[in-house]
Amino acid sequence: MSSNRKTLSGGALVVMIILFVALMLVVNVLFRGARVDLTENNLYTLSPGTKEILSKLDEPINLYLFYSDKGTQNLPQLRTYATRVRELLEEMAARSDGHINLEVIDPLPFSEDEDRATTYGLQAVPVSAGGETIFLGLAGTNSTNGQAVIPFFQPEKEAFLEYDVAKLVHDLATPKKPAIALVSSLPMGVGFDPATRQMRDPWAIQQQLSQSFDVRDLNAAGIKSIDADINVLVLVHPKELSEDAQYAIDQFVLRGGHLLVFVDPDAELDTSGADPQNPQAAMFADHSSDLPKLFKAWGVDYDPKKIVLDRARAVAVSVGQGRAPVRHPGIIGLTAEDLNRDDVITANLDSINVSSSGYFGLAKDATGKLVPLMQSSGDAMSSAADRLRMLPDPSALLSDFNPSGERYVIAGRIEGKFKTAFPERTESGHLAESKDDGQIVIVADTDILSDRLWVQVQNFLGQKLMNAFANNGDFMLNAIDNLTGSSALISIRGRATSQRPFTTVEALKRSADDRFRAKEQELQRELQETERKLTELQGAKSSDQAMIMSPEQKAELDNFIKRKADIRKELRDVRRSLDAEIEALGSRLKFFNIVLVPLLVTLAAVGFAMWRVRRRTSA
Structure with missing residues (x-):
């Protein structure tokens, strides 16, 4: 009987092994490629x-x-x-x-x-x-x-x-060079400069665009439609666009086209209104740009008569030979803190310079979303754009500076479904609303593209060498590079990282550093106080006793040395307590991971086994 039971048990074990292997083979075939992502932020799940x-x-x-x-x-x-x-x-x-x-x-x-x-x-x-x-x-x-x-x-x-x-x-997968259409009222390309009566070189940004993309310059006056093979439409300082041109832009966006817009309350390189016979004509001409009808349809709030002044990011500029540079709150040097680190366009940029920049907001009835790419600091205010005209001393802008506490959006993405700004049009193929969510990148400054704000161009042995000192050019290329991708590519945002910092340990370290710093400051204050007392005691002595330490000085010095030793001991205790807390935390984690969890699993397994034995016995 015992032999039969052993044979039966052995045979059952062999059958179970065979069934297990067969099951694994079936699972491997049926669920090939199946994965389960149990990470907190779905790190291993593709977007x-x-x-x-x-x-x-x-x-x-x-x-x-x-x-x-x-x-x-x-x-x-x-x-x-x-x-x-x-x-x-x-x-x-x-x-x-x-x-x-x-x-x-x-x-x-x-x-x-x-x-x-x-x-x-x-x-x-x-x-x-x-x-x-x-x-x-x-x-x-x-x-x-x-x-x-x-x-x-x-x-x-x-x-x-x-x-x-x-x-x-x-x-x-799409190796063809992306095509972008450029509509600009600024002298970005090669042309004749009436001021110098010579041919001018193209802007550095124009040269970089030509190297990376198939750039097609469009005449704003002749725009009736945007070709279907255009990946991105770039508008730089759009001024007085015709109704047909605006409608072409409107329909381009609604059918899924990607748009990058640069407007400006005061484009400093706008040559419109220039008159060689009257140098002041250009100075008083309107150098602002706007897309009021389209912005309203997209839910964008923008005032072409307002600029941003930023005291914290004001760039120092020269105001004359022999005079010290002064800070100009209208010329803003944005830092990494002012750029969106979660957007691929600005994530790895460190500095961008803008000048006489405007700002954006969302209209009250807007249905889309405004994602900031560039923002001013909190120490900023809005001001009338005409304050920058005829301004001999930029520091005058700081005399009545009254920060609003608001961080103004200088550049951003508009996301959502867009409606047409021309509901009355009835042309064939007219779209009243975009089918899918679209994206438009808007920038409230055109001077950001000018060479003077981001690059030095030098002629070396007939070659143009560009030495960039800011990331303005990188911003432009990143924006177009991002928008030239498919809608699927644009939708991919930054993911969480796999790095899991020890936040509790970091909090302990910060707390210890605060205590350590407080003790150091206390020691420094006592040192200064002791030096003051020693100086007073020294000043009260006669000249023949100057080199001899008085009993009061010696007592004061001894007292300080003793206190210094006590504080240094307290500093060491702070460091030791930090190490002890971290070690205690580590010990608790080791106990949970090495002892407690395996013990609970073992107890659960033993309990389950005992339950099965009891069930068999009762049966």
Whole structure:
């Protein structure tokens, strides 16, 4: 009987193993590619925009991830990020229906793989004084020999990792150079300058646009429609556009076209109204621009007679030879704090300069959303634009400065479904409302594009060298680059990062630093007080006793030395208490993870086993 039971138990065990293996094989076939993302911010779940891009691939794309696995053995943080990059690429390859072929390559020093990475244009980053370098970049190719690269995946850009990779795939899938239409009333291109009676060079931003895009200059007066192959329409200082031109812009936006608009309350390079016989004619001419009818339809609130003055970001300017520079609140130097770090256009920019800038808001009846890209500081106010005319001393703007406490939106995105500004029009194909959500990027300054605010152009041996001192040009290129992408690509926003900071530990450190700083300040105050008393005692002594320390001085000095030792001991106690709190926190976490959780699991398993035994016995 006992032998039969053992045989039966052994046979049952074999059958269970066979069934388990068979079940795993069936699950592997039926649920191949299935994943469950249990992370807090769904880090490993692709956004809908990325999925849409992958679903539209109709040709093979080869991705080559060059990652120095051996060279990063002593760089744990970079290795963790490399794993994040690789997992994202693997997820995208799995979702591409076989159109993406991923190859991971470890380019060892002096190998053919290293030469290959360099040929693609990937960046080798030095990691030691001995000249050792590592790679963590991506190269992509398509069936027509098109190439695109991400030279190096920077961990601090993890929030835009998915966007960068999705853009690379999108560019490879649509290799044609994006076409942008440029409508400008400012002298941005090559032309004749009546003031100097010479040919003028194009603005630096115009040259950069021509290198990256298929730029088509449109005459504002002749605009009747926008060609369907235009990816982005750029309006710079639109003045007195005809009804037909505005209607063409309106319908372009409603059918899903992407628009970038630069308006200005006072465009300083606007040459309209110039008269060589009357130098003051241009000075008193209207140099503002606006799109009142279109802005109203889009829910944008903008006053072309108002500018922003910012005391905290005022740029120092020269007011005359031999005079010290003065701060000009109308010329604003925006810093990284004033730029939207969650938007791909401005996320990695550090400084942007604007001059006589206006500002935007949402109208009360607006149905869309205004996402700020650039904002003034809180120490700002609005003012009449004509205050900047005939202004010999910009510091006069600070004499009656009264900040409103508001952060004015100098540039932003308008998102939502747009309605036509021309409901009375009945042309064939007329659209009354956009089918899908659209996006328009609006900027309340045109001087942001002028060379003087962001770049120095020098002539060196016949070559034009550009030395940028601000990110104005990068902003323009980023905005157009973002808008030239498909709606799916534009919809991809920055994601949360995989870095999980120890917030509790950081809070402990901040608290300890505050206490440490307070003790240091107390010590410094007592030192100053002691020096003051010693100086008073020294001053009360006669000249023949100047080099001899009096009993009062010696007592005061001894008292300070003793107090100094006590405070230093208290400072050490603060540091030790911080270490003790962190160690106690670590010990609690270790107890929970190593002892408590396994113990609870074990008790649950034992309880379940006992319940089954009791159930069998009762049966």
